[in-house]
Each structure stands twice: as C-alpha cells, then as structure tokens.
Amino acid sequence: MPSFKTVQVHTKSKDFRAATKIIDISEVPTPAPGNVVVKNHFLGVNATDINITAGAYTGALPPPFGCGLEAAGIVFSIGEGVTDVKVGDAVAYQKFGAFSEYVEVPSANLIKTPELSPAVLTMTVGGISASIALEQVGEMKTNETVFVSAAAGGTGQYVVQLAKLAGN
Numbered sequence: 001m002p003s004f005k006t007v008q009v010h011t012k013s014k015d016f017r018a019a020t021k022i023i024d025i026s027e028v029p030t031p032a033p034g035n036v037v038v039k040n041h042f043l044g045v046n047a048t049d050i051n052i053t054a055g056a057y058t059g060a061l062p063p064p065f066g067c068g069l070e071a072a073g074i075v076f077s078i079g080e081g082v083t084d085v086k087v088g089d090a091v092a093y094q095k096f097g098a099f100s101e102y103v104e105v106p107s108a109n110l111i112k113t114p115e116l117s118p119a120v121l122t123m124t125v126g127g128i129s130a131s132i133a134l135e136q137v138g139e140m141k142t143n144e145t146v147f148v149s150a151a152a153g154g155t156g157q158y159v160v161q162l163a164k165l166a167g168n
Contacts, residue, residue, distance in 0.1 A: 002028055006100035008064040012055035019053035020067060028102045031079035035104050038091060043099055044070035044121040052096065066097025070124040073103075074116060082107045090116040094124045122154055130158035134166070142167035 003026050013019040031037045051057055052067050072092040075085050084107055085091060091110040097103060113120045133155075134140040146163040150156040 004028060004101035006097070007067055009053050009058075009067050010063050012053065012058075012063065014050060014054045016050055016053050021064075023064075025100075025102075028076070029104045031077055031082075031104050033080040034082060034106060034108070035079040036075050036082055036085060036091075036107050036110065037077045037102055037104050038071065038073040038093065038110075039076040039102055040071040040073040040098065040100060041116055042072040042118040042121055043068055044125065046070070046125055048125065049099075066100065068099025069096060070094050070121055071098040071103065072113065072116060072118065072120050075110075076102060079107075085110060085112060090114070090120075092120040092124055094128070122158070126154035127158045129155045130162055134159060134162055140166060140168065144168050 003024060006023050006025055007020050008023050009019050010021045011019055029037055046069060048069050049067060058065065070092070072090070075087050075089045075091060078085070078087060090113045092113055093105050093109050093111060095103060095105050095109060111120070111123060134146070140146060140163065146159070146168050148156050148159045151160050
C-alpha cells in the first residue's frame with residue numbers, strides 16, 4: 001500500500017497556516033465493513049475550514065485532528081458489505097478530515113457522480129445546506145414566494161435553483 005499525505009490541525013488558531021501541518025502517513029487504511037477508501041482528487045475550501053482550525057466545531061477535542069470538510073475522488077478500496085459503489089467509481093462526500101490524499105468514508109455518506117469533476121464539490125456543503133434550509137427549515141411548498149437574502153454565494157445560488165425547480 002502506498003504512503004500518503006494529510007493535513008492535520010496541530011494547534012487551534014484562526015490562522016490556517018499556523019494551525020495546520022502536512023503529515024506523512026505510512027499506509028493507506030484498509031476500510032472497515034460498510035466503509036470505502038476514497039483517493040481524493042479535488043478538495044473544497046470553505047469558511048467552515050477556518051472555524052474548524054479555530055476550534056469552533058471541535059469543542060474540547062484536542063489536536064491533532066484532521067481538517068477539511070468536502071472532497072471528490074475515486075473509490076480506491078471497498079470494505080465488507082459495500083454494494084452501492086465499486087472500485088473506480090467517482091464520488092463526492094462530506095467528512096471532517098477530507099484534506100487528505102486518501103480518506104476512509106462510510107459508503108452511506110457518498111454521493112455517486114457521473115464523472116470526476118471539481119464542479120460536484122458545490123453539491124456537498126452548499127447544495128445540502130440549501131436543501132435543508134428550504135425543505136426542513138422553511139418547509140417550502142410549490143407556488144410560494146421564496147426570499148433569498150444572499151443569492152450571490154454558492155448556497156444562495158442553490159437556494160434559488162432549488163426553489164425554481166420546486167415551482168416557485
């Protein structure tokens with residue numbers, strides 16, 4: 001198995017460069033049952049990443065810990081019981097610790113994509129946030145007026161498009 005690099009938070013700070021280190025890992029993990037290992041090709045960068053390095057979402061979790069939230073890559077290996085994806089499939093996912101060349105991910109957390117592309121990264125944080133905001137928080141129905149206060153950003157653009165698709 002090849003070695004790989006990962007980005008870890010070694011001290012909590014709003015300064016991403018000061019908070020993180022690139023670490024060499026000697027061996028790609030073997031996936032547990034129900035999990036897959038993804039070889040990442042594209043990583044999403046979000047404001048959330050700075051909040052993670054600053055400790056906003058990690059509470060009392062002491063460093064070192066992985067950072068990064070979203071990635072797209074190719075399924076590298078499959079754990080026992082995984083039937084929804086196969087080695088070589090293009091996928092995207094959300095998981096803390098995504099800033100790594102290889103990441104073990106529960107197969108249920110994967111979004112299978114038709115091709116490997118950085119464009120799919122916007123589906124994870126922005127797309128899922130927009131969907132939750134409209135469907136669960138706003139309980140949007142068809143033929144309603146939907147107010148979007150920040151349609152210029154990634155999540156806001158998804159809100160507009162999802163509202164239009166729903167007939168609004």
